[in-house]
Amino acid sequence: MHPEPDYTIDTFHRGAFQLVQPAGKGHRAGLDAMVLAGAVPNGFSGRLADLGAGAGAAGLAVAARCKDARVVLVEREAEMAACARQSLALAANAALAGRVEVLEADVELSGRDRERAGLADRTFDFIIMNPPFNAAADRATPDLLRRQAHVMENGLFERWLRTAAAIAQPEADVAIIARPASLGDILAALDGRFGSPRALPIHPRPEANAIRILVRARKGARGMLNLLPPLILHEQEGHAFTEQADAIINGRATLFTD
Amino acid sequence: MHPEPDYTIDTFHRGAFQLVQPAGKGHRAGLDAMVLAGAVPNGFSGRLADLGAGAGAAGLAVAARCKDARVVLVEREAEMAACARQSLALAANAALAGRVEVLEADVELSGRDRERAGLADRTFDFIIMNPPFNAAADRATPDLLRRQAHVMENGLFERWLRTAAAIAQPEADVAIIARPASLGDILAALDGRFGSPRALPIHPRPEANAIRILVRARKGARGMLNLLPPLILHEQEGHAFTEQADAIINGRATLFTD
Numbered sequence: 014m015h016p017e018p019d020y021t022i023d024t025f026h027r028g029a030f031q032l033v034q035p036a037g038k039g040h041r042a043g044l045d046a047m048v049l050a051g052a053v054p055n056g057f058s059g060r061l062a063d064l065g066a067g068a069g070a071a072g073l074a075v076a077a078r079c080k081d082a083r084v085v086l087v088e089r090e091a092e093m094a095a096c097a098r099q100s101l102a103l104a105a106n107a108a109l110a111g112r113v114e115v116l117e118a119d120v121e122l123s124g125r126d127r128e129r130a131g132l133a134d135r136t137f138d139f140i141i142m143n144p145p146f147n148a149a150a151d152r153a154t155p156d157l158l159r160r161q162a163h164v165m166e167n168g169l170f171e172r173w174l175r176t177a178a179a180i181a182q183p184e185a186d187v188a189i190i191a192r193p194a195s196l197g198d199i200l201a202a203l204d205g206r207f208g209s210p211r212a213l214p215i216h217p218r219p220e221a222n223a224i225r226i227l228v229r230a231r232k233g234a235r236g237m238l239n240l241l242p243p244l245i246l247h248e249q250e251g252h253a254f255t256e257q258a259d260a261i262i263n264g265r266a267t268l269f270t271d
Numbered sequence: 272m273h274p275e276p277d278y279t280i281d282t283f284h285r286g287a288f289q290l291v292q293p294a295g296k297g298h299r300a301g302l303d304a305m306v307l308a309g310a311v312p313n314g315f316s317g318r319l320a321d322l323g324a325g326a327g328a329a330g331l332a333v334a335a336r337c338k339d340a341r342v343v344l345v346e347r348e349a350e351m352a353a354c355a356r357q358s359l360a361l362a363a364n365a366a367l368a369g370r371v372e373v374l375e376a377d378v379e380l381s382g383r384d385r386e387r388a389g390l391a392d393r394t395f396d397f398i399i400m401n402p403p404f405n406a407a408a409d410r411a412t413p414d415l416l417r418r419q420a421h422v423m424e425n426g427l428f429e430r431w432l433r434t435a436a437a438i439a440q441p442e443a444d445v446a447i448i449a450r451p452a453s454l455g456d457i458l459a460a461l462d463g464r465f466g467s468p469r470a471l472p473i474h475p476r477p478e479a480n481a482i483r484i485l486v487r488a489r490k491g492a493r494g495m496l497n498l499l500p501p502l503i504l505h506e507q508e509g510h511a512f513t514e515q516a517d518a519i520i521n522g523r524a525t526l527f528t529d
Binding site for chain 1: 450451452454455458459462472474477478479480481484495496497498499500501
């Protein structure tokens with residue numbers, strides 16, 4: 014018998030960086046994190062916060078592609094923050110480790126508590142987030158889903174975007190990946206904080222409903238919502254990624270050119 | 272010199288019905304109305320209200336495709352309601368005129384005023400709407416647009432969906448066509464009235480942002496937002512409609528199968 018490993022080391026961006034994460038339990042980083050990282054334009058060179066970073070996949074993906082970006086991985090769970098620190102110690106990540114730090118802090122803190130935890134007001138040029146949702150909800154019966162949906166996420170985007178708006182510099186961008194069901198809550202929570210939102214639906218196949226939505230907006234901007242052409246992950250048949258999805262997932266393209 | 276005509280008679284659905292409308296001024300019916308009508312499934316056989324019907328293009332398109340549907344065109348402007356009545360008197364519309372009536376009433380009435388105007392509670396099985404927006408806004412400068420956007424539409428969807436919810440039978444559907452910028456307001460106004468919303472973006476070309484969004488939801492349903500694959504009007508090059516757009520616009524297909 015082989016013992017189950019406690020941790021795995023996975024390679025992303027065709028070898029550009031590696032990620033330590035707990036094996037076989039909880040939420041494992043993958044597609045969502047890579048797509049979220051794809052919201053940051055090429056050549057971004059400021060300070061970026063990855064809120065609720067988990068093991069750090071999205072933030073590391075930005076650091077790997079944007080060679081002058083400085084990244085802070087903000088994670089509340091000690092075990093996940095420890096994974097992120099281990100990732101930074103890997104030889105494979107030497108090229109980016111000097112530009113990435115791990116901050117063990119709760120995104121939902123506010124006021125002085127947030128500042129004391131290391132998240133000072135107006136200190137980030139870009140904020141990315143993949144807020145946790147109860148993954149069980151995706152597998153629940155429609156009835157259960159209906160009853161729990163609002164309870165589960167009640168105020169989640171409001172609290173996370175309140176923090177994002179506080180720590181953002183003027184004209185800083187925020188990018189959020191979430192379920193399409195959360196779009197209304199996200200737009201409401203952006204209102205008055207970040208403007209000119211651009212929403213990009215992510216469909217598993219051309220003829221299937223969206224499974225995720227990527228929203229990007231700018232602090233202080235006042236434009237209205239734009240709906241961008243969708244990202245399609247796979248063709249209608251087969252398991253291969255589409256050319257665009259493959260480029261995004263592997264850090265060779267971005268979803269926003271500006 | 273030829274005098275400008277006051278009214279035109281346009282043919283839709285490849286001859287299935289004709290529409291009288293004022294020439295050369297105001298909002299002329301076309302694509303939006305045909306796409307909105309495409310939200311009603313084939314074989315729909317109940318009573319449908321077209322709120323803010325204008326000359327009646329969307330409601331007539333439903334009546335032309337759904338041979339057992341009964342349609343009420345609700346329009347506040349006397350001139351537009353008169354156009355709708357003239358349309359019903361045309362020989363070309365004889366097959367559907369007996370199932371269509373024109374109600375000159377303001378959608379924004381409430382309570383007893385609304386009922387007295389002819390819109391009784393719980394009397395419709397489907398409600399479609401293309402709420403007016405200041406078309407000038409689409410041509411305004413971004414700055415002007417930003418300043419006016421919230422003022423122009425402040426509460427519009429709230430008031431229209433309040434009426435829709437009142438006149439809808441239990442489990443009746445509502446369909447709305449609007450600008451993507453209005454999606455947040457629409458979702459907020461649906462909340463607590465119509466559930467299980469399905470949003471379908473409409474893009475002029477595959478690589479262009481959406482210009483319209485079609486939203487359908489059901490009274491009393493409690494499911495979360497789904498984002499459907501988009502409708503693309505034209506291929507990336509050329510002026511011809513895509514196969515799907517052509518079928519929708521000409522009443523040979525629908526955007527929702529149920």
